[in-house]
Amino acid sequence: SEGHRRVERGTDCVVGFVEHHGRPRTEVMLHGLEQVPRRELAYRGAVFTEMDVDAVLVRRPAVVLVDELAHTNVPGSRHAKRWQDVEELLRAGIDVVSTVNIQHLESLGDVVESITGIRQRETVPDEVVRRADQIELVDMSPQALRRRMAHGNVYQPDKVDAALSNYFRPGNLTALRELALLWTADRVDEYLQQYRGEHGIRSTWQARERIVVGLTGGPEGRTLIRRAARLAEKGAGGEVLAVYIAASDGLTSASPKELAVQRTLVEDLGGTFHHVIGDDIPSSLLEFARGVNATQIVLGVSRRKPWQYVFGPGVSATVARESGPDLDVHLVTHDAVAKGRG
Known part of the structure; x- marks a missing residue:
């Protein structure tokens, strides 16, 4: 024809x-x-x-x-x-x-x-x-x-x-x-x-659900990955991208063993794992999400203890505030809430 x-x-x-x-x-x-x-x-x-x-x-x-x-x-x-x-x-x-x-x-x-x-x-x-x-x-x-x-x-x-x-x-x-x-x-x-x-477009085009999971290396990451996978299943062709932001100085409190477990989990669920270098975690996370044309971000509720908020609002709150109208931010509760800095 x-x-x-x-x-x-x-x-x-x-x-x-x-x-x-x-x-x-x-x-x-x-x-x-x-x-x-x-x-x-x-x-x-x-x-x-x-x-x-x-x-x-x-x-x-x-x-x-x-x-x-x-x-x-x-x-x-x-x-x-x-x-x-x-x-x-x-x-x-x-x-x-x-x-x-x-x-x-x-x-x-x-x-x-x-x-x-x-x-x-x-x-x-x-x-x-x-x-x-x-x-x-x-x-x-x-x-x-x-x-x-x-x-x-x-x-x-x-x-x-x-x-x-x-x-x-x-x-x-x-x-x-x-x-x-x-x-x-x-x-x-x-x-x-x-x-x-090619056209320098940074805003999100919601052609398909692409869900970014922000990992800290803490045990709550497994909960976040599973929640993101369930969200992806609700939309045809949904995709999960787990990302860990590491400081450029190499100093980190993340457990390599736990990150390896989470990498395996997200890949078993059909997603991908990404390791990004960035000193400003909220900015780096948002830059990554916009770069991959993400539609949603899944984060854990902060592990900070109440007194630690005197140092600032924390990653989750900052990302939610600066995400703009194109990115939905989900804050997921977990067992480690308010039990340590994060």
Whole structure:
């Protein structure tokens, strides 16, 4: 569809390799598009076809369509993987429109296997896909996809029942769909952070819940991390970032052992741990939160004893006062309240 759209607006776009797998509705869409002849390779007594990289380079279109980015080429090809063919075309100044299924991303191999019971042999490094100028999610509900399969639009009739009852079960498809949505959301977030940095935007854009947990190294940190994780669960795609602010002189009362425990806890809950150097703790914490486009900050109620407030309002109160209208600050009570300086 994208190829036809580009040709209609006058772009020199050709098909480098599109595999229709015998699907009539896909095959008919190739009509009207110029196809670069494939290269034939003999392997183990059979003849296979692959994209002819040299032919595409000679033809030198503005845009080439290259299907199945994670495909492994037949031995004897110039590159082992199709994504390597694509990188050569890009280096030659040819734009590429490609496709990849979420289960073929290298970082998700273990997760996909645990869900489907099948290990994907063909994968593409995430970084290759992340370098794309544009990423478009092609989404479909599991029910709609299963209907397409039942109508014979994906597999031959004799293979439909087996496919529907095995890999393409509703649970598998729902999990794969969620993986695709979350992976794409992370990529969109990278674009957003880049845009904010390029334009010097410091105010919070509340596109997703991003919760910063301020840690002191005290035992209350575990309570704060768990509370933040519960807050993150209430919003789709919520993220937890735990941060410990250390003084530049290296003097600290924090327990390294306790911080290590808290790092493990936040990572086990799907969050990240950050160690920041800063002599003014409230300012450093707020600077970190705004830098990561946080929407909420979770802090513990001060461990200071009442008489210690003569030295100032404390970190929690200062952060709450200076957070501004874009950052919500949660002060969480815990067992160590008013039992020591903090």
